[in-house]
Amino acid sequence: MKLARRKVLQLIGLLGAPSVFLLVFFCGPLLTMLVYSFLTPGIYGGVDWVFSHLNYGRILGWADTRYEKFDPVFLGIFLRSLRLAGLTVVTSLLVSYPAAFWISRMSPGRRDFAIFLVTLPFFVSLIVRLFAWVLILRPTGFLNQGLMGIGITSDPIEFLYSDFAVILGMTYVFIPFMFLPLYGSIEKLDIAQLEASSDLGATRVQTFWKVVLPATMPGIIGGSIITFIPSLGNFIVPSVLGGAKVLMIGNLIEQQFLSARNWPFGSALAMMVMAAVLLLLVVQLRLARRGDA
Amino acid sequence: MLRRLLSLYGLLFFVFIYAPILLVVAYSFNANTLNMMVWSGFTFDWYRQIFGYETAITDSTSYVDSSAQLYAAIRTSLTVALSTSVFASVFGTALALAVARFRFRLAGFYRTLMMVPMIMPDIVLGIALLIFFITIGMNLSIMTIIIGQSTFLISYVFVTVSARLADLDTSFEEASADLGATPMQTFRKVTLPGIAPGILGGWLLAFIISMDDLVITYFVAGTGNTTLPIHIWGMLRRGIKPEINAIATLMLLFTIVIAGVGLYLRSRRTK
Numbered sequence: 027m028k029l030a031r032r033k034v035l036q037l038i039g040l041l042g043a044p045s046v047f048l049l050v051f052f053c054g055p056l057l058t059m060l061v062y063s064f065l066t067p068g069i070y071g072g073v074d075w076v077f078s079h080l081n082y083g084r085i086l087g088w089a090d091t092r093y094e095k096f097d098p099v100f101l102g103i104f105l106r107s108l109r110l111a112g113l114t115v116v117t118s119l120l121v122s123y124p125a126a127f128w129i130s131r132m133s134p135g136r137r138d139f140a141i142f143l144v145t146l147p148f149f150v151s152l153i154v155r156l157f158a159w160v161l162i163l164r165p166t167g168f169l170n171q172g173l174m175g176i177g178i179t180s181d182p183i184e185f186l187y188s189d190f191a192v193i194l195g196m197t198y199v200f201i202p203f204m205f206l207p208l209y210g211s212i213e214k215l216d217i218a219q220l221e222a223s224s225d226l227g228a229t230r231v232q233t234f235w236k237v238v239l240p241a242t243m244p245g246i247i248g249g250s251i252i253t254f255i256p257s258l259g260n261f262i263v264p265s266v267l268g269g270a271k272v273l274m275i276g277n278l279i280e281q282q283f284l285s286a287r288n289w290p291f292g293s294a295l296a297m298m299v300m301a302a303v304l305l306l307l308v309v310q311l312r313l314a315r316r317g318d319a
Numbered sequence: 320m321l322r323r324l325l326s327l328y329g330l331l332f333f334v335f336i337y338a339p340i341l342l343v344v345a346y347s348f349n350a351n352t353l354n355m356m357v358w359s360g361f362t363f364d365w366y367r368q369i370f371g372y373e374t375a376i377t378d379s380t381s382y383v384d385s386s387a388q389l390y391a392a393i394r395t396s397l398t399v400a401l402s403t404s405v406f407a408s409v410f411g412t413a414l415a416l417a418v419a420r421f422r423f424r425l426a427g428f429y430r431t432l433m434m435v436p437m438i439m440p441d442i443v444l445g446i447a448l449l450i451f452f453i454t455i456g457m458n459l460s461i462m463t464i465i466i467g468q469s470t471f472l473i474s475y476v477f478v479t480v481s482a483r484l485a486d487l488d489t490s491f492e493e494a495s496a497d498l499g500a501t502p503m504q505t506f507r508k509v510t511l512p513g514i515a516p517g518i519l520g521g522w523l524l525a526f527i528i529s530m531d532d533l534v535i536t537y538f539v540a541g542t543g544n545t546t547l548p549i550h551i552w553g554m555l556r557r558g559i560k561p562e563i564n565a566i567a568t569l570m571l572l573f574t575i576v577i578a579g580v581g582l583y584l585r586s587r588r589t590k
Contacts, residue, residue, distance in 0.1 A: 033421065036502065040417035041429075044410040044473065052436060052470045055444070055451035062450055121332065128329035147336055149578035151531045153548045154567040157555060158339035161346065164559070166356045168342060201336065230321070252438070259440030262533055266555060276442045283446055283538070293450065296443045303440060 063293035073289055081294035100278070104298060107275040110189060111257035114196040115250045118204040121197060122249070126209040141209065148202040156266045159195055160186065163267070187269035195267040196257045203256070204249040211245025244314075251310055259299045275299060340571065347564035355561040365565035385554075389566065392550035396530055399461060399546060403468045404525040410469070411476025411525075412518050416510075419484040420492075433478070436471035444471065445538035452539060459541025467539040468529050475528065476521035483517025523581040527574055 063081055066074040080094040085104070087096045129140045147155065162168045163185035170182040185191055215238065223233040239246075261276025268274070275295060282292030349355060350362035367373075371386060414433065418426050436444070448467045452459060491513070495505040533548045540549065547570070554563055 032502075037417055037421045037423060040413045040421075044414050047410060048432075048470065048473070051448070051451075051466050055447035055470075058451045058454055059443075059447040121335070124325060124328050125332040128325045128332075131325075143333065144336065146575065146578060147340065149527050149531075149574050150340060151548060151551075151567070151570050151574060152533060153531075153551050153555070154343065154570055155340065157551070157559075157563060157567055158343045160555070160559060161342060161356070162339060164356075166354070168356070171356065198335075198339070255438055255440060259442045261442055262552075266552075279442055279446060283449065289450060292446060296446055299440055300443055303438070307438070 059293045059296060062290050063297045065290045067288045067290045078290070081291045082297075084291060085294060085298060100295070103273055103278050104275050104295075106273075107258055108302070110192055110196070110272075110274060111254050111260075113189075113193050114200065114257045115204075115253050117193055117197045118201055118253055119208075119246065119250065122201060122205045122208050123212075123246075126205055126212045130209060130213045130215070141206075144205050145202055152199060152262065153266075155199060156195055156263060159191070159198065159267060163191055163194075186267060187271045189268075189272055191267040192264050192272050192274070195263045196260060199263065200253045200256060204253045207248035207252065208242070208245040211242045211248075215241055247310060247313065251306060254306065255303050258302060343564055344568045344571065346561070347568040349561065349564070352561065355559070355564070365562050366569075368562065369565055369569070388545070388550060392545045392547045395461065395544055396547040399464050399468065399536075400526050400529040402465045403472055403529045404522050406465065407469050407472035407525045408476050408518055408522040411473045411521055412480050412514070414473070415477050415480035415484055416514075419481060420489075420510075433474045436474045437478075439471070441471075441534040445535045448535065449538040459539055459544070461544055463539045463541070464536050464544065464546070467535045468532055471535070472525040472529060475524050476518070479521035479524060480514055480517040483514045483520075487513045520581055523577060527577055527581075530574070 062073065064077055064079065066076040066078040066080075068074050078094075080091065083090075084094055084096055085100045087101075090096060125144075129137055129144075132140060160167075164170075165182040165184060165186075167185075169185060170179075173179050174182065219237055219241070220233060223237045224230070228236065259276045259279075261274060261280050264272050264274045264277055265280075275298070279292050279295045279299075282288045282295065286292075346355065346358075347365055348361050348363070349358055350364065351357050351359035369386060369389070414429065417423075418429050445467070448463070448470070449459075452463050457463060487510075491509050492505055495509045496502070500508065531548055532546075533552065536546050537549060537552075540546065545553070551563060551566065554560060
């Protein structure tokens with residue numbers, strides 16, 4: 027009895043302070059944001075404590091008052107963010123998959139070193155990595171110098187400030203996110219199965235579609251989700267490489283807080299991002315459960 | 320044939336990952352002050368200038384000295400990263416110990432809860448914290464940066480320490496208790512040394528992520544508390560200047576040394 031009570035006290039000692047901290051400074055802010063998304067924006071940038079669903083109405087279509095009007099541009103930016111994040115996932119999958127395959131076939135010592143090399147850039151400052159791409163893509167940059175040097179083009183091509191630059195930048199930044207889960211499932215691939223498949227007369231392409239791809243699906247899904255989530259709400263990459271031309275939902279949210287000063291509307295936009303992420307995770311959980319059954 | 324092709328691709332993959340970074344390093348030694356993209360000779364001037372020496376660059380009329388802001392940003396970043404990483408390490412380790420070494424009903428809930436801050440899009444957490452601090456009337460300062468970053472860095476330490484705890488054999492702790500050690504003695508002499516590499520790893524990870532955090536810090540820093548990434552972001556927005564190359568290279572060196580040590584420690588202890 028005495029022992030049990032001491033255990034409980036120990037447990038409370040360990041859990042107490044961190045739990046209170048997270049309750050106040052993690053759950054608290056998220057709840058405040060949820061509440062704000064249903065409030066009326068004040069005229070001078072503050073907030074009026076009056077319930078309003080028009081923040082969502084402005085995005086999704088039912089708002090039609092003098093100050094709060096539906097504008098399809100918001101939904102357009104949201105859809106574009108979904109598309110750019112989706113394209114980032116596809117690109118990083120295509121870039122990482124063969125590389126993960128290659129590394130998984132190395133000798134153990136070289137393999138560890140190769141994985142170390144893929145992981146290392148994750149620790150290099152994000153802003154430094156993006157700056158590197160500015161140097162490469164700008165009109166006087168490395169790429170244009172090269173292209174003009176070999177005579178492919180006579181005038182510099184504007185690579186920066188385009189969807190291409192943003193997708194390239196996000197792919198580059200999130201490669202470790204895609205690579206590691208992919209590698210995890212490719213490494214587990216049973217060589218005997220591949221051999222059996224080719225012994226039974228399957229071509230390489232058939233073996234890939236029927237054996238390799240299904241076996242590595244968990245890694246593909248896992249990598250895709252953790253690449254998609256930070257891409258969707260990203261606003262650093264589009265603001266450095268996309269300029270004012272490629273606006274993503276993250277930039278729109280930032281504007282609501284730092285220039286437009288419409289916090290309730292910004293909160294509603296952020297809730298849309300949250301909703302998309304949660305929906306994705308629920309779908310993934312469903313798929314994982316069905317896979318187990 | 321296919322194998323050759325794959326190897327060739329693999330090499331290209333590493334070129335893709337490292338060429339941009341190496342390019343920044345190379346151009347940080349470029350002597351050309353007028354057009355930074357045209358190589359005109361080797362120089363250490365950009366570095367000398369960061370460390371406050373007189374250089375040819377300083378004499379140029381177009382040059383604007385911003386090293387005072389740079390130093391201030393580095394100081395802020397180090398203060399924040401040191402405080403946050405220590406704070407997150409203590410809380411993250413406490414939570415990991417509770418979940419791994421005690422049987423209670425909410426253990427599974429805590430395990431899931433600790434995943435949430437890591438998958439939360441950082442812009443969502445950033446603005447949520449901003450609204451919250453303003454609403455409860457807390458002034459934005461270094462303190463709010465530390466609190467803001469801790470909310471998600473606790474999770475990173477939790478995961479790292481939990482992995483270590485899972486590998487640690489509980490029979491040592493049981494033996495220690497059977498031999499009459501108090502729980503505090505067992506913790507100090509057996510558990511803590513056992514999970515120390517995990518805590519160190521988690522602390523390093525938290526330190527690096529804190530040094531690099533841009534989004535959360537951007538929203539909760541307020542005016543006057545510029546961290547290093549925000550300072551560089553500001554420089555980028557005002558136009559590309561060659562000194563960014565040198566600052567970036569120094570940051571690169573710093574993070575690669577820390578990350579290298581961390582990853583090396585981890586690879587050694589899993590063997």
